[in-house]
Amino acid sequence: MEGSKVYVPDGRLIWLPATVTRVEDGGQRISVLLQDGTTRVVDLQDEGMPESLPLQNHEAENGQDDVEDMCTLNHLHEPAIVYNLQTRFAKQCPYTYTGSIVVAINPYAWLNLYSKETQKLYSGDRAKLPPHVYATSASAFESMTLYDRPQSILVSGESGAGKTETVKILMEHIASLSANPNTLIVEKVLKSNPLLEAFGNAKTVRNDNSSRFGKFTQLQFDTDHCMVGAKCRHYLLEKSRVIGQAKNERNYHIFYQLKASKVQRWALQGGFSYLRDEDKAFLLEGETDAKRFQVTCDALTTIGVKSDEQDALFDALAGILHIGQVSFRQKASNGEECEPDTATETWAHACRLLGFEADPMLLGTSICSRTVKARMEVYVVPLTVEQAQANRDALSKELYARLFGYLVRRVNESISCDDEMQGHIDLLDIFGFEAFETNRFEQFCINFANEKLQQKFTHDVFKTVQEEYAREGLGWTYVSFKDNQDMLDMLEAPLGVISLLNEECIRPMGNDLTFCSKVISTHDSNIRLDKQRARLSASHFALRHYAGTVMYDVNGFVETNKDALSSDVLALLSSSANTMISHVFPGKTEHVKKVGLSGGRRNTTASFMTETVIAKFKAQLTGLMSDISDTQTHYIRCIKPNSSKSSTIFDLPGVIEQLRCAGVVEAIRISRAAFPNKMSHERFLHRFIIMSKGKEPPKSGATVATACLQVASALLRSGESKETFVMGNNHIYFSQGVLEDLEHDRTLFVQDRAIVIQRMLKGYIRRRRFTQFRTAVIRLQANFRTLSQHRQYNQIRRRVIILQALWRGYRARVAVTQKKLFMSAVIVQRNWRTYKAQKTYNKLRTAVLAIQAQIKRKEQQAKLKQQKEELEKQKSIEYELSALKSRLDEEKAMRLQMEVANTTLQQQLAEEVSHHHNQRRTSVSTAPSVDDISLLDESGRMLSTLQLEVQKW
Numbered sequence: 001m002e003g004s005k006v007y008v009p010d011g012r013l014i015w016l017p018a019t020v021t022r023v024e025d026g027g028q029r030i031s032v033l034l035q036d037g038t039t040r041v042v043d044l045q046d047e048g049m050p051e052s053l054p055l056q057n058h059e060a061e062n063g064q065d066d067v068e069d070m071c072t073l074n075h076l077h078e079p080a081i082v083y084n085l086q087t088r089f090a091k092q093c094p095y096t097y098t099g100s101i102v103v104a105i106n107p108y109a110w111l112n113l114y115s116k117e118t119q120k121l122y123s124g125d126r127a128k129l130p131p132h133v134y135a136t137s138a139s140a141f142e143s144m145t146l147y148d149r150p151q152s153i154l155v156s157g158e159s160g161a162g163k164t165e166t167v168k169i170l171m172e173h174i175a176s177l178s179a180n181p182n183t184l185i186v187e188k189v190l191k192s193n194p195l196l197e198a199f200g201n202a203k204t205v206r207n208d209n210s211s212r213f214g215k216f217t218q219l220q221f222d223t224d225h226c227m228v229g230a231k232c233r234h235y236l237l238e239k240s241r242v243i244g245q246a247k248n249e250r251n252y253h254i255f256y257q258l259k260a261s262k263v264q265r266w267a268l269q270g271g272f273s274y275l276r277d278e279d280k281a282f283l284l285e286g287e288t289d290a291k292r293f294q295v296t297c298d299a300l301t302t303i304g305v306k307s308d309e310q311d312a313l314f315d316a317l318a319g320i321l322h323i324g325q326v327s328f329r330q331k332a333s334n335g336e337e338c339e340p341d342t343a344t345e346t347w348a349h350a351c352r353l354l355g356f357e358a359d360p361m362l363l364g365t366s367i368c369s370r371t372v373k374a375r376m377e378v379y380v381v382p383l384t385v386e387q388a389q390a391n392r393d394a395l396s397k398e399l400y401a402r403l404f405g406y407l408v409r410r411v412n413e414s415i416s417c418d419d420e421m422q423g424h425i426d427l428l429d430i431f432g433f434e435a436f437e438t439n440r441f442e443q444f445c446i447n448f449a450n451e452k453l454q455q456k457f458t459h460d461v462f463k464t465v466q467e468e469y470a471r472e473g474l475g476w477t478y479v480s481f482k483d484n485q486d487m488l489d490m491l492e493a494p495l496g497v498i499s500l501l502n503e504e505c506i507r508p509m510g511n512d513l514t515f516c517s518k519v520i521s522t523h524d525s526n527i528r529l530d531k532q533r534a535r536l537s538a539s540h541f542a543l544r545h546y547a548g549t550v551m552y553d554v555n556g557f558v559e560t561n562k563d564a565l566s567s568d569v570l571a572l573l574s575s576s577a578n579t580m581i582s583h584v585f586p587g588k589t590e591h592v593k594k595v596g597l598s599g600g601r602r603n604t605t606a607s608f609m610t611e612t613v614i615a616k617f618k619a620q621l622t623g624l625m626s627d628i629s630d631t632q633t634h635y636i637r638c639i640k641p642n643s644s645k646s647s648t649i650f651d652l653p654g655v656i657e658q659l660r661c662a663g664v665v666e667a668i669r670i671s672r673a674a675f676p677n678k679m680s681h682e683r684f685l686h687r688f689i690i691m692s693k694g695k696e697p698p699k700s701g702a703t704v705a706t707a708c709l710q711v712a713s714a715l716l717r718s719g720e721s722k723e724t725f726v727m728g729n730n731h732i733y734f735s736q737g738v739l740e741d742l743e744h745d746r747t748l749f750v751q752d753r754a755i756v757i758q759r760m761l762k763g764y765i766r767r768r769r770f771t772q773f774r775t776a777v778i779r780l781q782a783n784f785r786t787l788s789q790h791r792q793y794n795q796i797r798r799r800v801i802i803l804q805a806l807w808r809g810y811r812a813r814v815a816v817t818q819k820k821l822f823m824s825a826v827i828v829q830r831n832w833r834t835y836k837a838q839k840t841y842n843k844l845r846t847a848v849l850a851i852q853a854q855i856k857r858k859e860q861q862a863k864l865k866q867q868k869e870e871l872e873k874q875k876s877i878e879y880e881l882s883a884l885k886s887r888l889d890e891e892k893a894m895r896l897q898m899e900v901a902n903t904t905l906q907q908q909l910a911e912e913v914s915h916h917h918n919q920r921r922t923s924v925s926t927a928p929s930v931d932d933i934s935l936l937d938e939s940g941r942m943l944s945t946l947q948l949e950v951q952k953w
Contacts, residue, residue, distance in 0.1 A: 003559035005056035007079035008032050009049060010041050013652045015079035017056060027052075054079050060508035068131050068767050069097040070668050078656065078665050086650045091639055095131040098668045101461075102136050105655075106638045109647040114169060118175050133166055136634050137173045137425075143632055144423045145225050152426035152631040156453055157638030158434045158547070158658060160207035160645070166638060167217070167429040168193050174219055174425060178227035188415045189219070189230045195299035195411065196294065198257060199404050200234070202241055203250040205436075206643065212238040212252070213404075214430035214449065215623060220421040229417030234408050235430065235449070235624070236617050238442050239397040243324065245276045247437070252400075257293035258317055267349045274324040274396070277738075303414035311725035314578035319353030319578070320396045322346045328368065328388045336722075337382035340364040343376055343811060355578030366572040367391050390559075391566060398565045399573065402584035426631060428453075428624075432638075433547040433661065441560040444552055445617055447545055448491055448498075453622050454484050454546050454663075461667050472728030474675075482663060484546045490528050492618070497543075507560050512554040516541050563613045600725065626831055637662045675726060675733030681708040684732050688742065691715055691749050708732055715742065871933065 002023060007015045018032035021039070030042045030053060042053065056180065057067075066087040067073060074082050077454040085105060088096055094107045113132065122134035128333040140151035153170060155163045163313070171193070175186045197209065204210040213237030222228045241538050245251055259268045295432060299309050325346040331337045340347060342360065368388045372379045385390060431446045462483075491497050500518045504510040523529045530542035530549050542551045574587035595664075639658050642649040659665065679687075681704045692711045709727050716724045716738065724734045734742070 006030075006032065006053040007056065007077075007083075008034075008040060008053060014053075014656045015082065015652070017079075017083065020053075026595065029100050056080070057084075057760060066091070066093075068101070070103075071097070071099050073668075075530060076463065076665075076668060078659070081665060081668065082652060082656050082659060085639070085655065086652070089650050093130065095133060097131045098664060099133075100130060101635045101637060101667055102133055103637050103639060103664060103665075104133060104157075104162060104166055105641050106160065106165075106465045108641070108645050108648055111242075114172075116176070119173050122173070123177055127741075133169055133636055134173050134251055136176065136636055137170045138384055140425050140632075140634050141174055141177045141225075143415070143579075144221070144425060147632075150426070150631040151634065152428065152628050153634045153636065154428045154453065154456070154628070155636045155638060156430075156450070156457070156662070157432050158640055159204060159434055160643075161432060161638035161640040161658075163432060163638050164197070164201070164209065164211050165431050166636060167215075167296070167427050170636075171217065171219065175227055178221065183228055185227060185415060185417075189227070191299045191302045191412045192230075192232065192415065194292070194295050195303070195407065196232070196234075198254045198296045198299075199252060199407055201239060202238075202252050205246065206640070208645070209253075211429060211431060212241055215428075216627075217427045217429070219425045219427065220417055221425070222420045222425045223422045224425065228420045229415050230297065230410050231416040232403070232408055233620075233624075236442070236445050236613075237401055240440070240442060240556075241399050242320065242397050243274055243393040246438070247276075249276060251275050253292065254317060255321060256289045257296060258314060258321075260289035261293045262290075263314075266314065266353070267345070268318060268321065272321045272325060274321055301674050303411055304616070305410055306803050309580065313403065315353045315355075316399065316578055316580050319350055321399060322350035322353060322397060323392060326350060326384045326392065328392075330385060336384065338368050338385045338388050340368065340388075355576030355580070355581055356572075359576065362572060366566075366568045367395065369568070370566045371568050371822075391569065394565050395569050395573070398563075398569075399581065399584075403580070406580075408585050426628065428628070433545065435548060435550045439550055439552050441557050441613075441759055443550065444557075445614060447543075447547075447550060448614075450619075451484055451487055451491065451546060452625060454634075454661075455488060456625060456628065457635060458483055458663065461635070461663070469728075472733070473730060474726055474728055474733065482546060482666070486526075486717055487528050487543070487545065490523055490526055490543075493866050495522055497615050501557060501561055501614060505558055506611055510558055512557050513538055515557060516554040547655065548881075561612045561614055629897055636663060676735040677739035678728075679729045679734075679739070680731055681705050684708050688712075688715060688746060690753075691746060705729075715745070 002020050004020045006018055006020055010016045016034055016543065018034050018040070020032035024031070027741075028044050030044070032040050032042060032053075034040060044051065044053075044601075055075045057074050057080055059351050066084050070076075070084055071082055073084065085096060085103065089105050089107070092107060092109075092111055094105045094111065094113075096103045096105075113684045118132075119134060121129060122138045125330065126135050126138065136153060140153055143149060144151050155162050155170075168190075172190060175189065178186075183472055196215065197211075200211060200213045200215075201209050203210050216233040216235070217228060218231045220229040220231065235538060243252060250256065251274060251419075258266060259275075262268075293499050297310065300313075301307075305313070326344075327341045329341060330336045334540050340363075342364065347360070348357075351357050354363065356363040368391075369380050369382050370391075372381050430449055433450045434443045434446050435441065489496070493499070497519055500522065501515055502934055504515040504518070507514075516539055520529065520531070520534050524531065528544045530544055530551075531541040531547070533541065533551055539554050542549055570585060571587070573581055575583040576582045576585070611735055639655055639662075641655060642651040643654065685704065685708055689707075689711055692714045705727065712725050712727070712732055724735050724738045817949075
C-alpha cells in the first residue's frame with residue numbers, strides 16, 4: 001500500500017490528496033505525505049474516520065486529469081468527485097455528467113460555450129461532445145418529438161449557483177431547436193426573462209441577480225414541434241423585500257432602474273427608506289440601472305403594454321417609494337391616535353402618484369385607522385404610530401405583489417397559446433436552499449419548497465427506481481440514500497409546523513412566541529428538530545433540512561402568514577385615480593380577508609386556514625409536483641463554487657456540502673449500477689423488430705417477452721465489463737447511452753432502407769417518366785409526320801389552285817380583251833358625240849358670257865358715274881362744312897370780343913351811372929337838363945341793344 005495515492009480527512013478542507021509513506025498496526029495507522037510536503041499520521045480507529053482511505057484515480061497518469069462523466073470513475077467516492085469538479089472548474093469546464101444528470105458549476109464568467117454553432121452541434125450526435133446543458137435541452141426536445149411525452153427540466157441549487165442563467169440558456173436552445181420558429185413568439189418569450197428579472201430579482205449577499213420568486217415556465221409546441229407560445233407561473237414572491245433588506249443587499253432591480261431614469265415626474269431624487277445601497281454604482285451583466293430600465297421598457301412594449309399603462313405602472317412603483325418616506329405622529333388631542341405628516345413634499349408626491357391627489361386625507365385616514373364591524377354596528381378604531389407604519393408597509397407590499405402578478409398575467413396573455421399546444425417542455429427555476437444569519441418566514445417557505453423538490457429528485461433517482469427494479473425482478477444491489485420524507489412529515493403532518501402556524505394565526509391572541517413554543521414541544525422527540533440550538537432563544541427553532549441545519553427567527557411568522565390587508569386600504573386602493581392600481585384592486589367583488597370577526601366561526605376558521613400564505617403556497621407546490629409527475633423529468637444540479645463570486649476560487653468545503661445535500665454521490669452510484677432508460681416490451685418490439693430481420697428474427701409462436709429478448713440479443717451484445725440491457729417483467733432496461741446508440745442505429749437503419757426505397761421509388765418514377773416520354777415522343781413523331789404530309793398536301797393543293805387560277809385568268813383576260821375592243825369602239829363614238837356637243841355648248845356659253853359682260857359693264861359704268869357725282873356732292877358739302885366751321889370760329893372769336901367789350905361797357909356804364917348818381921346827390925337843388933335826360937335814355941337803349949346782341953351769340 002506504500003506509495004499509493006489516497007485522500008485523507010481534513011478538518012478545514014474536508015479531504016486532502018496525499019501519498020502513503022508508511023503503514024503500521026495492520027493498516028490502522030498510516031503515515032502520508034501531503035502535497036505541501038508535510039507529513040501526517042492518520043489513525044483509522046479515531047472517531048469519524050473512514051474504514052479505509054479512499055484511493056485517487058489514475059486518470060492523471062494516463063494523460064487525463066479529469067473525466068466528463070463521473071460514473072466512469074474507477075474509484076467512486078466523495079473526494080474523487082469533488083476534486084474532479086475542481087479540476088474541470090480550473091479548466092473553465094463548468095459542466096460535468098453524472099449519468100443523465102448534469103452538474104453545472106457557476107463559472108462566474110461568461111464563457112464562449114453558447115454560440116449558434118454550438119447549439120447546432122448538440123442537436124445531433126452528442127456522444128463525442130463535451131458535457132453541456134444543451135445536451136439536456138436537446139434530449140428533452142428529442143424525447144418530446146419521438147415519444148410524444150411532455151418533458152420537464154428541474155434546475156436546482158442554492159442561491160447564487162446560476163439556476164436562473166441556466167434556465168435562460170436552456171430556453172434559448174430549445175427555441176433554436178424548434179423547426180421554423182415564429183420569431184415574434186420566440187422574441188417575446190426571451191424578452192419576458194429580463195422583464196420578470198427586473199421586477200422579481202434582487203441583489204443578495206450570495207447573488208447579484210437572485211430570483212426572489214419561483215418561476216415555472218411551460219414552453220408550448222404544436223403538432224409540427226414548432227414553438228407556438230409559453231406560459232409562466234410564479235410562486236411566493238418575497239414581498240417583505242419591498243420594505244426592507246439585509247445589509248449588503250438591495251431591493252428589487254426595478255426601483256433602482258426608476259431612480260436611475262431621472263424622470264422628473266417621479267421625483268426620485270434623494271434617499272428612500274425602502275432602498276439600500278441606492279447610491280452605490282451597480283452593474284448587472286455589465287449594464288447600468290439606467291440602461292436596463294430602457295431594456296425593461298422595451299420588454300413591456302414587446303408584450304403589448306401600452307405607454308399609458310407603463311406610465312401608470314411606474315407611477316405606482318414610485319408612489320411605493322414615496323409612501324415609505326411618510327412619517328406619522330401622535331395627535332395632540334389624543335395620544336392614542338396618529339396622523340401622517342402632510343406638510344412634506346413626499347406626502348404630496350405619494351398622493352399624486354398613487355392616485356389620491358384629489359383627496360389626500362382619504363389616504364391618511366385609511367392608513368391611520370381601521371373599520372371594525374360588530375353585528376349591526378360599525379366602529380372606526382384609530383391606530384397607533386407603530387400600527388399605522390405597519391399598515392403602510394402592508395399596503396406597499398400588497399401593491400407591489402399585485403403589480404407583479406399583473407405583469408405575469410400580461411406576459412402569459414402575450415405569449416401563451418393553449419389552443420395550439422400539443423406538447424410542452426417545462427422549466428422550473430425556483431429559489432434555492434437558503435440559510436442566512438437571520439432566517440424568517442420567507443426562508444422557511446423557500447426551504448419547504450426545496451424539501452419537496454429534493455423528495456421528487458430522491459424518488460426519481462433513488463427510491464422509485466430501486467422499487468421499480470425490485471418489482472421488475474432485476475438483480476439489484478440496494479444503494480442507501482438520504483430520504484427527507486420524515487422532514488416533510490414534520491412540516492406537513494396534521495400536527496406539523498405548518499398546521500401549528502395556521503392554528504396560531506386563527507387564535508385571537510396568537511403570537512410568534514407561542515407558535516415557537518408549540519413547535520419545540522410538539523416535535524421534541526423528532527430528530528429533525530435541533531433541540532440544543534432551539535433552547536438558545538425563545539423566539540428561534542432549528543430544523544435539520546436535507547441541506548443543513550437552519551435556525552429560524554419566528555418574529556413576524558404569524559403576521560406574515562396572515563397576509564391580511566385591512567378592508568379600508570383595499571377599498572381605498574380600488575378607488576385610486578391611478579388606473580393601474582384600481583385595476584389590480586378590483587374593489588367590492590374582491591374577497592376581503594377578515595380575522596377575528598364573530599359569527600360563523602367554524603366556516604370562517606376553515607376558510608382562513610386555506611387563505612394563509614403557507615396554505616396557498618403548499619397548494620401551489622402540490623399542483624406543481626402533480627404537473628411535474630406527468631412529465632419525463634431531467635435534472636440539472638447547479639453548484640456554487642465560492643461565496644465571493646470569483647471565477648478562480650473553488651471552495652472545497654462549500655462544494656462538498658452542496659454535493660452532499662444534492663445527493664450527487666448516491667446519484668452517481670445509482671447511475672453507474674442502474675439502467676437510466678427503459679421501454680416496454682411491446683414498444684421495443686414495435687420500434688426495433690425491423691432491425692432484427694436478416695440477423696436472428698424471433699421464432700414463431702414466441703411470447704412478447706421472449707421475442708423482445710431475442711430481438712435485443714440480436715441487436716445488443718453485452719460488453720465484457722457491463723451489461724448493455726436487462727430484461728424485466730414488463731420492461732427492458734438499458735445501460736447509460738445504450739438506448740441512444742440503439743436509436744441512432746435505428747435512425748441509420750431506417751435511413752439506409754429509406755435510401756433503398758427512395759432508389760426504387762426514383763427508379764419507378766424514372767421508368768414511368770421514360771414510358772410517358774417514349775409515348776409522347778412516338779405521338780410527337782406521328783403528329784410531326786401527319787403535319788409534314790399535311791403541309792406537303794397543302795403545298796400541292798396550293799400549286800394546283802395556282803395553275804387553275806392562271807388558266808382561268810388567261811381565259812378571262814382573252815375575253816376581256818375582246819370585250820375591250822368592242823367597248824373601245826363604243827367609247828370612241830361616245831367621245832366623238834360628246835366632243836361635238838361640248839364644242840357647240842362651249843360656243844353658246846362664250847356668246848352668253850360676252851352678252852352678260854356687256855350688260856354688266858353698262859350697269860357698272862352707270863353706277864360708277866353716279867358714285868362720282870355723289871363723291872363730288874360730298875366734297876362740296878365738306879367744303880361748305882369747312883367754311884361754316886371757319887365762320888363759326890370767327891363768329892365765336894367776335895362773340896368773345898363782344899363779350900369782352902360788353903363787359904367793358906357794363907363797367908363803364910356802371911361807372912357812369914355811379915357818377916351820375918353822385919352828381920345828382922351833389923346837385924340836389926339843381927334840376928336836370930333836357931340834354932342830360934336824353935343822354936341817359938340813349939345810354940340805356942344802347943345797353944339794351946348790346947345785351948340782345950350778346951344773347952344772340
